[in-house]
Amino acid sequence: MNPQWNTHGLLSGRGLVKKYGSQYALAGIDIDIAPGAMVAIVGPSGSGKTSLMHVLGGIVRADAGEVYLAGQRIDQLSEKKRSEMRRREFGFVFQSGMLVGELSAEENVALPMLLDGVSRGDALRVARQSLGRLGLATKAGSRPGEMSGGQAQRVAIARALTRRPKVIFADEPTGSLDTRTGKETMDALLVAAADAGAAVLVVTHDRDLAASLPRTVVIRDGRIASGVAVS
Ligand SMILES: Nc1ncnc2c1ncn2[C@@H]1O[C@H](COP(=O)(O)OP(=O)(O)O)[C@@H](O)[C@H]1O
Ligand SMILES: [Mg+2]
Numbered sequence: 001m002n003p004q005w006n007t008h009g010l011l012s013g014r015g016l017v018k019k020y021g022s023q024y025a026l027a028g029i030d031i032d033i034a035p036g037a038m039v040a041i042v043g044p045s046g047s048g049k050t051s052l053m054h055v056l057g058g059i060v061r062a063d064a065g066e067v068y069l070a071g072q073r074i075d076q077l078s079e080k081k082r083s084e085m086r087r088r089e090f091g092f093v094f095q096s097g098m099l100v101g102e103l104s105a106e107e108n109v110a111l112p113m114l115l116d117g118v119s120r121g122d123a124l125r126v127a128r129q130s131l132g133r134l135g136l137a138t139k140a141g142s143r144p145g146e147m148s149g150g151q152a153q154r155v156a157i158a159r160a161l162t163r164r165p166k167v168i169f170a171d172e173p174t175g176s177l178d179t180r181t182g183k184e185t186m187d188a189l190l191v192a193a194a195d196a197g198a199a200v201l202v203v204t205h206d207r208d209l210a211a212s213l214p215r216t217v218v219i220r221d222g223r224i225a226s227g228v229a230v231s
Contacts, residue, residue: 038202048221113127148181167198
């Protein structure tokens with residue numbers, strides 16, 4: 001069958017099931033993410049939000065179901081191909097940066113490009129531009145430990161966006177920040193993603209933030225409880 005017939009989005013999950021022992025982290029999820037969509041994923045702790053992001057993003061393999069990117073099945077790719085695809089097509093922002101402590105901000109942002117064979121000079125130049133757009137031009141040479149939590153998260157955002165990915169996965173990206181810094185960081189993420197034309201899936205406990213995005217998907221017990229398209 002033509003895989004396009006299975007999907008209605010840029011990124012689609014079909015019948016996704018993920019088990020840990022006898023525990024269902026995902027109990028059968030269907031989801032379609034349109035190009036450039038901004039989707040809040042909400043739900044109680046342990047409901048499967050992170051598992052859904054990891055399965056859609058190709059970090060973790062589902063036990064059943066399928067994942068399609070632009071109509072192509074991606075969940076069956078080899079580990080090597082999936083890791084290439086993650087670097088090229090996706091960007092990830094986690095609760096606390098996952099930056100490499102020994103590297104400067106610009107080196108952290110350049111890292112995915114270096115892994116893809118971009119020359120060091122070009123990678124660092126693009127990294128500095130990217131940091132500049134997020135208001136971090138003066139921090140390019142600083143290590144993560146020399147920055148505030150909000151600045152470090154903006155470095156992680158710059159790193160996630162630098163290759164112009166189709167989808168950004170942000171798992172509680174402001175969870176370790178105070179309310180005001182969290183809001184500023186989230187705004188920076190959404191503006192940068194919109195500029196890059198990337199879709200954003202963001203797991204958040206912030207009701208105001210979720211309400212401000214066009215679509216909210218509620219996960220409960222590994223299932224979609226509701227997925228509202230507000231506009
Ligand atoms: N690596 C793992 N090993 C065992 N159980 C896990 C693992 N990851 C998640 N789970 C379980 O799967 C369920 C969903 O977890 P998760 O996707 O992290 O939820 P959320 O992000 O909504 O808090 C929970 O019951 C959790 O304990
Ligand atoms: Mg989680």
